[in-house]
Amino acid sequence: MLIFTSSHSFLIFFFTIFLLYSTSGISIHVHSSHLPVDVEELVEDSKANTTLVLARERTRRIDIFNHFEYYNGGWNISNHGYIMSVVSTAIPFFVVAAIWFVVFGILNILCMCYHCCYGDPYGHSQLAYYVSLIFLILCTIATIGGCILLYSSEQKVHGTTSNTMKYVVSQVEFTNENLKNVSNYLDSAKKISIELGLPRDIDKGIHSVQKKIMVTSNDLSKKTRNTSKMLHNGSEGMRLALITVAISMVIVSILGFLTTILGLKCILYSLVVAGWILVAGTFILSGAFVLLHNVIGDTCVAMDEWALNPTTHTAMDETIPCMKNERVRETLLQSKSIVFHLVNSINDIISNDLNGNTISHNQSAPNVPLLCNPFNSDFTIRHCAAEEVAFENASEVWKSYTPSENDNMIGLMTPSLYRQLTTIVNVSYGLYHYGPFLVDLIDCTFVRKMFIDINNNYCPGLNKYTKHIYWALVVVSVAVMLSLIFWIVYERHLHHRHYIILS
Structure with missing residues (x-):
């Protein structure tokens, strides 16, 4: 026995x-x-x-x-x-x-x-x-x-x-x-x-994704x-x-x-x-x-x-109780929505505060390139325009538009604004990067490969x-x-x- x-x-x-x-x-x-x-x-x-x-x-x-x-x-x-x-x-x-x-x-x-x-x-x-x-x-x-x-x-x-x-x-x-x-x-x-x-x-979507995680x-x-x-x-x-x-x-x-x-x-x-x-x-x-x-x-x-x-x-x-396709799509759309709105918020700041026709804007300064949004408004895949910068090199490109702390140049990105934008970029890129991971985790793609x-x-x-x-x-x-x-x-x-x- x-x-x-x-x-x-x-x-x-x-x-x-x-x-x-x-x-x-x-x-x-x-x-x-x-x-x-x-x-x-x-x-x-x-x-x-x-x-x-x-x-x-x-x-x-x-x-x-x-x-x-x-x-x-x-x-x-x-x-x-x-x-x-x-x-x-x-x-x-x-x-x-x-x-x-x-x-x-x-x-x-x-x-x-x-x-x-x-x-x-x-x-x-x-x-x-x-x-x-x-x-x-x-x-x-x-x-x-x-x-x-x-x-x-x-x-x-x-x-x-x-x-x-x-x-x-x-x-x-x-x-x-x-x-x-x-x-x-x-x-x-x-x-x-x-x-x-x-x-x-957006806040509700973040809370929903966090709960699933x-x-x-x-x-x-x-x-x-x-x-x-x-x-x-x-x-x-x-x-x-x-x-x-x-x-x-x-x-x-x-x-x-x-x-x-x-x-x-x-x-x-x-x-x-x-x-x-x-x-x-x-x-x-x-x-x-x-x-x-x-x-x-x-x-x-x-x-x-x-x-x-x-x-x-x-x-x-x-x-193996994998999540149904409807819930997978819901989670995916929520993560895309967060990335989409964060990138748009960055581009709004650049367009309105840096490239806009404001009093503080130096007309001789070149326009700061916008960040490439990977999604359209319907959350389908969007291809980057030639003048846009991708997640990977945005921080490096924008750095050239940022004067030093003692520089009094007008119209360019200030160091504090640069840090704020790069923070949002890193968060957006991180969520975009882990989007497929979350879907794999939920719809059992990872189990199949394992x-x-x-x-x-x-x-x-x-x-x-x-x-x-x-x-x-x-x-x-x-x-x-x-x-x-x-x-x-x-x-x-x-x-x-x-x-x-x-x-």
Whole structure:
């Protein structure tokens, strides 16, 4: 029971790392080197009538619990049929464990009863004696080899899961950093909007975006803590179970071989009882890892197919509650509106106070170039005019229009005004820069890219090494099971051989 529980904990961990994290707000890197960015492309309309069955071919397997019918519903952890079809793959191992435990136990009881009632049938076969010895040696070698493979594969699974977790944590840290930056820019934008007397809707829009960011950030932190704790418990439980099995099987196998050869009957039968229980537990653990291997394989295929089909409806949509397109557009429009009005406020200051026909304006001074607004009034992408400056070089260009503190030139940008405008530019650019990031965070684009990375870099290793683990467990189980039989056979023939020689 302890072994099965440990493996089950690791199964829960796997679901958590790929599913709970996907609901929490893990980000991907936003490439900001190309501006302006048409973020409208990030939120294309969904094809509501299209449904994709994830991992259809891989998950098509016989469901023992459904009259041995094939399951055809694809990957769907909320579907009882899918869960039962995966559990069905482990049932043969659980059945073998039960049969072994019952049958071997009954046969041992019958043999002991026969021995007590009728004594030993003194017969000896030279062929049976040597054959049992050869098989005993081979089974012992197979047990040791299987345990070595088991330990090696467990180390590789642990390393792969650790690397996967490090990747996820790096995404969490990157996201938290971006969320902090966005929050800081929004705080600055709120202060600026009050100072400039911008429309009240702008302040409401800033508050709305900040609220969504706070919810996402809090959810991210909570899920990260929960998943990390479950990861640690599940991973350590799995390691303890596998290492315990490997060490126990090696010790029992070697001691059983030695006590059989030496004819230590009492110790041998104690080891037979221990091996009998261990074999049953190892078969159960084998079944648990077959189940785990299939879940990992199914989930990896499902993640890949879901990531490559962003406009279709799938079972993954129920697991990952991404924001609907309407809310994505609303958030996007709010962030665009903030940037649009901030840039317009800068250009109003430049046009009216610096380039305008006022008394303080020096007509001989050149006009200060306007800042390029990346959006039109309807918030579509706008291309910069030739005389406008972009976010990236506005501060540098305007600096040439700013006299020093002791310069009494009239009509140019004062140092204090220059600092005010560059502050607004930095805030506007920051919000514009993080606009795609916010959309990715909300509409699950980041999850799709993360799933692709996990599927390409970590899934192959997890599939390979979990398969090695359950095959190693099967080899060890069968080898020890046969060893128990040959221990008894060889010990009886050794006892009869000594009786014949003495007589």
